Amino acid sequence: MDASAANEGSYTDNLIGTLLAIFGNVLVSISLCIQKYSHVKLADTKDPRPFYRTKTWWCGFVLTWIGEGGNFVSYAFAPLSLVAPLNAVSVVTSSILGLVFLREKQKLKEFAKQHGLSFLGCVFAIGGTYLFIAFGPNSHEKLNAENIVKHSVGWPVLLYLLLGIIAFCLLLYFYKQHHADYLVVILLLVALLGSITVITVKAVASMLLLTVEGNMQLDYPIFSIMFVCMVASVVFQGKFLSQACKLHDSSLITSVNYILSTACAIVAGAVFYMEFKNEDVLHICMFLLGVALCFLGVFLITRKRKTKMFEPYVTMNMAEGVPTIHDKGLVDFNGSFSYGALVNNDGVAPATPPITLEEPAVRSRSTDSSAGTNDLKRD
Numbered sequence: 001m002d003a004s005a006a007n008e009g010s011y012t013d014n015l016i017g018t019l020l021a022i023f024g025n026v027l028v029s030i031s032l033c034i035q036k037y038s039h040v041k042l043a044d045t046k047d048p049r050p051f052y053r054t055k056t057w058w059c060g061f062v063l064t065w066i067g068e069g070g071n072f073v074s075y076a077f078a079p080l081s082l083v084a085p086l087n088a089v090s091v092v093t094s095s096i097l098g099l100v101f102l103r104e105k106q107k108l109k110e111f112a113k114q115h116g117l118s119f120l121g122c123v124f125a126i127g128g129t130y131l132f133i134a135f136g137p138n139s140h141e142k143l144n145a146e147n148i149v150k151h152s153v154g155w156p157v158l159l160y161l162l163l164g165i166i167a168f169c170l171l172l173y174f175y176k177q178h179h180a181d182y183l184v185v186i187l188l189l190v191a192l193l194g195s196i197t198v199i200t201v202k203a204v205a206s207m208l209l210l211t212v213e214g215n216m217q218l219d220y221p222i223f224s225i226m227f228v229c230m231v232a233s234v235v236f237q238g239k240f241l242s243q244a245c246k247l248h249d250s251s252l253i254t255s256v257n258y259i260l261s262t263a264c265a266i267v268a269g270a271v272f273y274m275e276f277k278n279e280d281v282l283h284i285c286m287f288l289l290g291v292a293l294c295f296l297g298v299f300l301i302t303r304k305r306k307t308k309m310f311e312p313y314v315t316m317n318m319a320e321g322v323p324t325i326h327d328k329g330l331v332d333f334n335g336s337f338s339y340g341a342l343v344n345n346d347g348v349a350p351a352t353p354p355i356t357l358e359e360p361a362v363r364s365r366s367t368d369s370s371a372g373t374n375d376l377k378r379d
Contacts, residue, residue: 017078024070080269121300131290
């Protein structure tokens with residue numbers, strides 16, 4: 001009876017944590033769309049007000065904090081390995097919202113050709129989410145200060161932290177000293193910091209939940225240590241992410257960061273909190289299959305759409321001295337092409353080639369030369 005009651009309570013906690021994480025990720029995606037709509041609306045209407053003085057932006061800002069609060073509380077209920085991959089819900093929701101609010105009117109064939117892989121990615125991500133939720137770790141431990149200390153001093157955790165610190169120092173050395181600003185290097189730094197973030201977030205959220213229930217945990221030193229580590233890891237994680245956004249494409253950053261961060265978070269949960277200790281091989285394999293499907297789905301959703309190659313040429317507006325890039329008409333290119341500071345406007349007709357400006361001079365030279373020849377003949 002005690003075992004069945006414990007399993008039922010663990011299942012209930014997992015369900016609450018999963019629903020909170022899904023709710024939080026969906027709400028964050030909606031809030032980001034609302035904030036983007038606020039910026040676009042200000043740009044279209046040429047409103048001189050700053051964005052933070054609009055009601056729409058503040059509505060999105062409040063929803064962002066509510067969603068992140070739901071994600072934070074979910075770590076106190078569900079295992080870390082179950083909550084971390086649910087970030088795919090945010091990617092799927094953003095993709096669906098983008099398709100719903102797409103203003104372009106396209107035929108079904110064109111729509112399927114352009115968004116077919118994104119739709120397939122959503123299917124993979126949803127299917128993978130179902131698999132790792134259904135076969136994820138069902139054991140849940142009430143993490144108080146004493147249990148967190150016991151987990152922290154175990155030899156698997158110390159070995160994991162030692163290897164993580166060595167890997168982080170090596171990557172940081174190559175990134176700073178040898179300018180190895182590759183995307184994988186930067187996002188591995190983010191993922192290693194993210195593993196510390198999720199470990200500390202789960203500890204802090206669990207101790208806060210126990211405190212709310214009446215079991216005071218805030219006066220233990222481990223709470224202050226975990227809270228400081230959580231804040232520091234979040235700050236440095238954001239710093240490296242901003243560097244990655246300056247150097248690389250955002251769509252590639254989204255997929256690679258999700259894959260690396262989720263993998264490191266699952267390993268951290270398995271080592272630090274021993275979340276797969278009582279799971280059989282079948283459940284672990286199905287869980288990993290679901291996570292792999294989410295990885296594939298997020299990659300397909302956030303992939304960079306490639307356009308056909310075209311040959312641009314540059315003309316000069318002689319009146320204003322502004323260079324303009326044009327397409328020679330090899331393909332139908334509807335987007336904007338930019339190279340450095342040269343940005344074209346596809347709605348502007350190509351300028352007249354400079355050869356037409358030189359024709360009068362050529363004719364005058366030929367006329368002068370012919371006249372000179374006639375004069376010589378006359379002489």
